[in-house]
Amino acid sequence: MQSIHRGNELTGRRQTCQENPFNTDSETQLTGFKRDQKENHLKPINVDLCRSENREAHHTSEYEVPNLIVRRGQCFLINVEFSREFIADQDSISLKFVTGSRPAQSRGSVVPVSPVDHLVDGQWGFKMSGLKGSLMTLTVSTGSDAIIGRYEMFIDTAHSGQMGQERWRHKHMDDIFLLFNPWHKGDAVYLAQELERSEYVLNETGRLWLGALEKHFVRPWYFGQFDYISLIAAISILDQSEIADRARSNPVTVTRAVCRALNHTERDCGILYASWSGRYEDATAPYAWAGSPSILEEYVRTRKGVKYGQCWTLAAVATTILRTLGIPARCVTCYRAVHDSDYSGPINTHWSVDMRPKTDMDDAIWNYHVWAEAWFTRSDLPQGYDGWQATDPTPMECSEGVMTCGPAPVTAILRGDLHIGFETKYMFAELHGGRVHWQVDTEGNMEAFIGGRPVGGAISTKKVGAIAREDVTSAYRYPEGSSEQKEVVERASRLCGWKYPDLTVTAKEDIEFKLEGGPDKNGDIRITLRMRNTVGEGRIADVYMGALSVFYTGVTADELKRVTSNVLLDPKAENNCMLELKCADYIDKKDCDSHVTAYVMAKIRETGQRFATVQSYCLDRPQLEIKTEGRAVKGQSFNVVVKLTNTLSVPLTEGIISVDGPGMVRADGIKLRKASVSPGEEIRETVTLTARRPGVKELVAVFHCRQICNVGAAAEIDVVKD
Template structure:
């Protein structure tokens, strides 16, 4: 036992040193890029390697990594695809006399038995072949002192930075006496182009979208009005791969497990947030971002990663779910793991593993926060953004591979860390909550039933269930469409709800719910809970589709007494401003009353909210929740319903002046009209564009009430091709004003 403990301490110390060295090297290299750009040899008779050529650009093109900026200084390749290097020796290599072996090392303590070290004898041949998960090296060309080697890596080898050395010696003594260490980093990534890799994605259009597309969208808004926000993923920029590798080192994933996409994805979902291991970003949902950057101010992943690396690995403030998700896309696509952002509208957060969202109200219709005993904090987020990653699942029964859900937003602990997934989308759709990982939690997010309980003195436990809503959660699940890109509208929106759940109320959907309930003891109690009382009065809360800033809105309930008797009704209507997580911030208005309805009659209740009653009380996303509660005195029938909607904000208009030619000056102008009758203060605009403009966050002047905002920024395009310029405006009163434009850059 003592020996094992001593070995673990040695291993931990080696890992700590390894991570510290990586962090220091990555930070220094990044700073140098922004401000600017062999071992002992013994044995006189042994052939010695003097120079090494990694064919960085040629290998990158063959491995679909040529868009990485770091290919100028590092070899970036994908596992399972052969690559070439060239050697120059001090004399002609003679296979009858000379012995040459290639060593590949990974991690702080490389081990052949763990798959983190490979030693290959360089032999003559036509093609290197990785057989049985082993590396292979073949000399394909020998021209006097110039040697070309083809190297085959296994399609399941660990990913990250590998180190290579060429060892030479004499055949007669079978001892390597000269070592040439290759100083350049060799990044080995996952390979969705290789059929033998578990992340293989057969469709070229999908590979282009989910691996190679460096600018996309994250969907927010509401299920009635989804709104795609442009985001610069920037997975090919110079800061990204070093940042990603450092984050993997901070995870609890052993180096020998870094060839398994399931475990890689799980590790990524943990290190994007800082909850456990000091990861990339800090989450905050209370609207107070004065000591950091508002989540709404980010336009892409690069400024976050740059700040992280410049600070030597300090978590960056602040993020919310769409920022966590977008960063996850950047990390996954950089590593070669196909990934997309996915938005679940009306997303349940089940905190007590009941597969339901339970809300409790007192006799006056006011919500009891925390429930009767203060321990129930279930909620419905207006929307929640997670990620889907593509992989096979050899650890699950056949048929559960494909898209897998991971979630980097820290919500619930999973195996002692804030992480979630990968949970099979197919398992979620079928209610197979027993499959790894975190499937019950994800199932609840898309398919929980909402239970409302109202205080009832005649009930044994003090409450009676007023409603179980089977259709409220998971109203719509959205991602970006493949091969469609829309700068000004949302024609690139793709509704994928049917992949996650069958149609609400259908036999298949109810079967999935009951299948899940069978596996969760706590859920069975609530689903069997009796719903007492005669229900002969019909209530309908009218949903609000679209309200622009400055417009009034009304909470409207239509009531119909379908009985042949008089009914006395108590009703409460409320409107609150909320965070997108569903947390109430301010009461906007409340109306209550007691009235009588004649038999077989109809009546409409209405509560109007004027602009001056809501403008100063709105928070992030400008979301409003309306809620109605009613009670029929004669029959003890209780009813409650809720709805939420965002107030529509103006778009940020972007115009480009000047010819977009590499190295030539251009100007981008950003503008919008303030829809509020009050000034916008502490104004900030964030701008960036891969190949156009490095990320900037700039303070600007206040905007007058109903005034016009405009700001211009000069830039010099750096790379040719189709590029995206993305910008976002934030202020204390109004945030998340964003826009994007496509730019075609030509060569000089």
């Protein structure tokens, strides 16, 4: 794989920008530097960037781009062989590092570096650390607040002799990449714990939590921040972002630019089309991707938005790009997240007078919503807001005319400091509020009659160093009902103008309601509404129970089944109403990425007491396993076996498997040899891969079919050198 030279494949600035003035034809114009042709010049004839040694010291050995990749604020070595021996009292050496499309020292994108006796940690400079004949070793230090990106390096030499000063400039052919440095205390992205750096910067695979609050599941994801395409895409995104060169030194502006770059809209040609339509025949479905590199590869190749992605895909790709650039990042899932576009506080659900859900009027509560977090200090804010910053690349609402959200300090979200950071108000609204049920009469008049469960629960991310879930809810919100939580919501309500409606209370509420049940492992669903009469008088309950196909965003599709009944409740007795749904009766009536949601309402005739609730259910996934066969050798093909067991009570049809992993030639879109996998059947598929890099790697396999999706598995493999 060849090193990268500066060229059009990575440029993305507008064509109206002037060309880079720091090139061969205009060096004299920019710097006043003139090349003299005399033979006694001190000319570099060979420059060794010590790539292997430097990359190892800078934790960049795994990057597949072969160029020198270093982290800012940290020293690196260069060996320079000159055309003759260095004469200390007659020769001088200086360096220049150049970045950006319009480099200038005034913009910070041309950095002149002079020799010093002692290097200062986190500041630009170099010293001669070795000299043997015509071979010189330079130790170069970069600024801990330097612009990150792709640099050109120039070595300037001067000789003072009888004929005056003679100067020479050498331009190194290969670009040098400078990244953020979580290992350096002077860098804004510094992360103190090595285990956390290993997880949030170096780990190439991870886990995404999906499903529903009551039954969530996990699927593996290949971030692939060291893949060749990931660094190319990350630098390309910065080039296209139109943020000033100096702003690339700031993780706040870089993170915001990455977030904006994820969304493909009519205005912004971003990386991913976001779609929840359930119709993906013209491209790749959101759930079919196994990792980020395949998405980035298609984007860089076509320069068009890739179809399709959803919130967790967008968050995962954002995490990849941030880790590629050296910013610690992770994916975070919030269950029962609110899409409350008017920040009104209550989440409204509406019912007709005949107790049918009016879902077209409802606020959306997402079964789950995934965003990314990035770690850095906030020098742009008052003290106390450093650490994890939430950034949500999913296009839900415009901010400043573009689809972007964050970075918002997680601490500000917790405290309800809605004026701090970017879109903190929106992130706060996703996590706070409660459902309010309204009954709507034929003339459109509404009556609020019952409150529901709070939103924003079980906020989850992958635990450091383990395949396990870590609950980070306490970092985002205080415990429900606590004095701190009430105080925060009251303050936010004043700032946002939130107002909760007064609920209509009936004279008597003597019936206790409880909804139980859910899906079995085979996909059959059984839901029971238990009603207990607590008084010595009989009651009659009018009950509606409906099962609807609902996207995980809370948008309803079709009604799958309904039950209406009049239930007699004897004095001091209990009675039930049940809704049963066989897997075969509904699985082909919904999209594979939608859930089943129960809408339940009951009204007591004698007292007018009403009960209403909305509950989403997530099916258990079929079992997927991946195992290696034999020995894996770098550069050679090897086989893995993917085993699928159908645990549902219906056949699985149109099944597709994809396998990916660090340094692998991926296998995408492999159709199962069997067109239909029967209930209880176990099948095996052999997939051939090739490894580009040695070491212990984690393979990721994903499966989807007509009936269900987001089925994943992972396994470690040790790739050895031949």
